[in-house]
Amino acid sequence: MKKSFIRxxxxxxxxxxxxxxxxxxxxxxxKILDVYERNGCFPIDTPVIEKxxxxxxxxxxxxxxxxxxxxxGKNNLALRFDLTVxxxxxxxxxxxxxxxxxxxxxxxxxxxxxxNQRGRYRxxxxxxxxxxxxxxxxxxxxxxxxxxxxxxxKEISLPxxxxxxxxxxxxSGVFDxxxxxxxxxxxxxxxKFDKVMPDEFNRELIDLIGEEKSDFIxxxxxxxxxxxxxxxxxxxxxxxxxxxxGVEELARVIKIxxxxxxxxxxxxxxxxxxxGLDYYTGTVFETKLIxxxxxxxxxxxxxxxxxxxxxxxxxxPGVGISIGLTRLFFxxxxxxxxxxxxxxxxxxxxxxxxxxxxxxxxIVLDKLLKKGYRxxxxxxxxxxxxxxxxxxxxxxQNVVIIGEEEVINKKVKIKxxxxxxxxxxxxxx
Amino acid sequence: MKKSFIRxxxxxxxxxxxxxxxxxxxxxxxKILDVYERNGCFPIDTPVIEKxxxxxxxxxxxxxxxxxxxxxGKNNLALRFDLTVxxxxxxxxxxxxxxxxxxxxxxxxxxxxxxNQRGRYRxxxxxxxxxxxxxxxxxxxxxxxxxxxxxxxKEISLPxxxxxxxxxxxxSGVFDxxxxxxxxxxxxxxxKFDKVMPDEFNRELIDLIGEEKSDFIxxxxxxxxxxxxxxxxxxxxxxxxxxxxGVEELARVIKIxxxxxxxxxxxxxxxxxxxGLDYYTGTVFETKLIxxxxxxxxxxxxxxxxxxxxxxxxxxPGVGISIGLTRLFFxxxxxxxxxxxxxxxxxxxxxxxxxxxxxxxxIVLDKLLKKGYRxxxxxxxxxxxxxxxxxxxxxxQNVVIIGEEEVINKKVKIKxxxxxxxxxxxxxx
Numbered sequence: 026m027k028k029s030f031i032r033x034x035x036x037x038x039x040x041x042x043x044x045x046x047x048x049x050x051x052x053x054x055x056k057i058l059d060v061y062e063r064n065g066c067f068p069i070d071t072p073v074i075e076k077x078x079x080x081x082x083x084x085x086x087x088x089x090x091x092x093x094x095x096x097x098g099k100n101n102l103a104l105r106f107d108l109t110v111x112x113x114x115x116x117x118x119x120x121x122x123x124x125x126x127x128x129x130x131x132x133x134x135x136x137x138x139x140x141n142q143r144g145r146y147r148x149x150x151x152x153x154x155x156x157x158x159x160x161x162x163x164x165x166x167x168x169x170x171x172x173x174x175x176x177x178x179k180e181i182s183l184p185x186x187x188x189x190x191x192x193x194x195x196x197s198g199v200f201d202x203x204x205x206x207x208x209x210x211x212x213x214x215x216x217k218f219d220k221v222m223p224d225e226f227n228r229e230l231i232d233l234i235g236e237e238k239s240d241f242i243x244x245x246x247x248x249x250x251x252x253x254x255x256x257x258x259x260x261x262x263x264x265x266x267x268x269x270x271g272v273e274e275l276a277r278v279i280k281i282x283x284x285x286x287x288x289x290x291x292x293x294x295x296x297x298x299x300x301g302l303d304y305y306t307g308t309v310f311e312t313k314l315i316x317x318x319x320x321x322x323x324x325x326x327x328x329x330x331x332x333x334x335x336x337x338x339x340x341x342p343g344v345g346i347s348i349g350l351t352r353l354f355f356x357x358x359x360x361x362x363x364x365x366x367x368x369x370x371x372x373x374x375x376x377x378x379x380x381x382x383x384x385x386x387x388i389v390l391d392k393l394l395k396k397g398y399r400x401x402x403x404x405x406x407x408x409x410x411x412x413x414x415x416x417x418x419x420x421x422q423n424v425v426i427i428g429e430e431e432v433i434n435k436k437v438k439i440k441x442x443x444x445x446x447x448x449x450x451x452x453x454x
Numbered sequence: 455m456k457k458s459f460i461r462x463x464x465x466x467x468x469x470x471x472x473x474x475x476x477x478x479x480x481x482x483x484x485k486i487l488d489v490y491e492r493n494g495c496f497p498i499d500t501p502v503i504e505k506x507x508x509x510x511x512x513x514x515x516x517x518x519x520x521x522x523x524x525x526x527g528k529n530n531l532a533l534r535f536d537l538t539v540x541x542x543x544x545x546x547x548x549x550x551x552x553x554x555x556x557x558x559x560x561x562x563x564x565x566x567x568x569x570n571q572r573g574r575y576r577x578x579x580x581x582x583x584x585x586x587x588x589x590x591x592x593x594x595x596x597x598x599x600x601x602x603x604x605x606x607x608k609e610i611s612l613p614x615x616x617x618x619x620x621x622x623x624x625x626s627g628v629f630d631x632x633x634x635x636x637x638x639x640x641x642x643x644x645x646k647f648d649k650v651m652p653d654e655f656n657r658e659l660i661d662l663i664g665e666e667k668s669d670f671i672x673x674x675x676x677x678x679x680x681x682x683x684x685x686x687x688x689x690x691x692x693x694x695x696x697x698x699x700g701v702e703e704l705a706r707v708i709k710i711x712x713x714x715x716x717x718x719x720x721x722x723x724x725x726x727x728x729x730g731l732d733y734y735t736g737t738v739f740e741t742k743l744i745x746x747x748x749x750x751x752x753x754x755x756x757x758x759x760x761x762x763x764x765x766x767x768x769x770x771p772g773v774g775i776s777i778g779l780t781r782l783f784f785x786x787x788x789x790x791x792x793x794x795x796x797x798x799x800x801x802x803x804x805x806x807x808x809x810x811x812x813x814x815x816x817i818v819l820d821k822l823l824k825k826g827y828r829x830x831x832x833x834x835x836x837x838x839x840x841x842x843x844x845x846x847x848x849x850x851q852n853v854v855i856i857g858e859e860e861v862i863n864k865k866v867k868i869k870x871x872x873x874x875x876x877x878x879x880x881x882x883x
Contacts, residue, residue, distance in 0.1 A: 031511050033547035033765040044496035051497050065830025067473035068480050082460050095524030118462035124847045148501050165833040284816045336462040387713045401494025404594040418553045
């Protein structure tokens with residue numbers, strides 16, 4: 026009887042890479058993590074599964090529908106849908122064991138049962154930094170987290186990107202000033218600015234607040250030019266306290282970005298940036314790849330006044346930035362960046378024994394590893410041709426062939442698979 | 455009205471570390487991963503959630519009860535309970551896109567709803583290597599994966615450990631020879647050898663197969679001494695084909711371990727090692743920390759003849775080794791290894807501005823980062839004393855104090871928090 030097999034497959038909306046792509050994914054992740062680590066952030070790791078009552082304390086509607094929630098025994102469980110809510114829980118739980126200001130970084134998978142569509146994943150990596158303090162946190166940190174993302178992007182030679190920066194207090198101040206009562210609906214509309222046609226946006230805005238107020242808001246949102254110019258324009262409108270606070274914070278962020286060597290070409294002020302209606306209260310930002318804006322933001326974040334308010338009465342203001350690493354990788358595949366990613370293989374070696382020379386192969390292996398090279402022995406029986414092809418297919422740049430003759434002469438033959446060049450080298454070298 | 459809070463807490467059986475411990479955990483993981491990478495393994499990453507029909511194809515009874523399984527929409531889902539079953543699925547699914555022999559490494563969280571007890575986690579990291587080939591795989595790989603674990607353990611300066619190595623074909627051959635019909639039950643009993651008293655073990659064994667056969671099996675299992683001695687003893691008993699094959703494979707593994715520079719002190723032959731009744735067919739091994747054997751194996755694995763038989767008719771023999779990283783970390787905490795773990799902080803810097811010197815601080819930050827040091831600026835307003843204490847509590851070894859005087863003189867004051875020594879240094883240095 027023929028055996029029946031289960032078709033080997035994964036769920037839709039889950040990313041799985043081949044080893045060659047995975048090495049690039051890991052290389053990108055580790056370069057970014059290294060930047061965060063070297064800049065003084067501390068790693069944390071939290072469970073993927075948490076108590077539903079803890080994870081879903083704040084959310085409702087859309088988020089709740091997307092969450093992977095289930096029961097195990099008597100417990101209601103949920104998979105984390107971001108790294109921010111677990112971070113809030115972590116800080117509240119370990120309040121007396123942490124040093125403040127606390128700077129964390131975290132890489133982890135999160136889960137959202139989104140509609141299945143290209144570039145939207147149900148399991149994806151987020152890579153977050155947050156700085157959090159008790160009572161008060163300097164706005165300089167808002168600029169600092171952006172500067173770390175900037176360093177990370179340079180480290181991986183990301184194609185041209187632009188941070189889009191705003192401060193939500195500015196529009197909040199304007200809304201107060203204009204006596205806009207349905208401000209949540211207006212915020213919601215502005216948040217979707219990129220996704221609708223300008224005409225449609227204007228029509229909807231007028232529907233919500235009338236023509237006069239729409240004109241005023243449109244005027245403010247359309248200030249353009251260099252960041253300092255926009256800030257100067259904003260300063261001329263002395264609207265109210267909350268507005269002034271927003272403008273001053275924005276001005277300070279720009280100043281510190283400059284001091285922290287973030288180039289003016291790397292960012293724009295864009296007052297249309299809202300970042301949803303959730304916890305952000307001050308600085309907000311997203312990041313677009315220039316020429317590929319339609320893929321959406323690859324790195325976003327902002328300032329929150331009180332992260333853990335559902336878990337503790339300690340006031341914990343913070344600022345965070347999150348890279349959607351799985352989505353970023355997808356976009357980088359789409360635009361050809363991954364295909365041309367330079368994963369250095371010049372120090373990759375495959376040692377091929379011909380005949381019973383394994384002892385000698387082990388000596389060579391040791392020498393190569395001690396030099397910091399990447400090396401392994403081909404143990405299987407196969408033709409030399411097949412072994413060479415194996416190295417070639419894996420992108421291993423150097424092949425060391427060790428036959429009995431080589432053992433006697435204490436020499437090895439090294440073939441460079443890229444140049445095709447062959448060298449006979451003393452084993453000592 | 456007083457606000458009510460959700461108690462910030464995680465589920466029992468989940469490990470969560472403070473940042474200081476997390477850095478050590480990450481350091482251990484990255485050192486091991488680096489050994490695997492440099493020795494020519496390739497990374498893969500698979501989803502945490504898979505289709506139930508795929509993950510649970512082979513398991514039954516105990517495993518199935520422990521699995522986190524749930525529904526989402528119409529799909530039956532399960533969280534992976536190891537990295538081996540997903541690897542089998544991965545290889546079968548990507549059969550035509552992989553190069554064989556394929557050497558993978560993978561670090562990931564797995565889930566088992568075990569009874570809650572100290573040192574047993576419901577979410578834990580596994581760190582696996584496997585080598586897999588089509589049709590046939592040289593037994594030299596069995597020694598090679600052990601040699602990589604050995605290198606990894608040396609890299610993290612693990613306290614004295616011992617690999618316990620066997621080959622299941624040896625006992626299988628003996629069982630055949632003795633005409634033991636209830637061999638599964640006997641294997642099961644031997645698998646639990648460590649967990650019962652010797653007397654009880656003997657009584658149960660005699661109950662199962664009678665005194666004569668028990669004596670014979672006990673005799674073989676009690677061969678002791680150096681690996682070569684045991685192999686020589688085993689060779690004298692020329693029992694049958696399967697037995698001879700097992701002894702020859704074991705002899706070859708020992709020979710290659712020697713060639714690959716695994717010290718004889720690092721391993722024992724122990725024929726009582728079975729590794730459960732699942733997929734292993736030849737070489738099997740576990741690893742005990744000497745003096746702390748009761749904590750169980752920290753690194754186990756073995757040879758399987760046909761990994762992906764439920765997904766494909768391609769024969770895929772392989773050998774794998776798995777470190778239970780979460781459990782290992784727990785054990786290392788218990789025995790004081792983590793407390794004395796030397797995470798080098800001599801190049802950790804905190805830059806403290808006194809007055810409005812942030813611009814100058816940024817210049818110093820840049821210089822320190824370019825030297826490869828770990829450095830950040832303290833942005834908050836606080837007393838100098840509080841700032842110093844912050845550095846001290848975080849284990850940051852050097853503090854750079856930059857006041858307005860330092861800016862004028864183009865000098866900085868560096869205080870070593872360990873020695874208490876203060877230096878005034880030109881900014882250029």
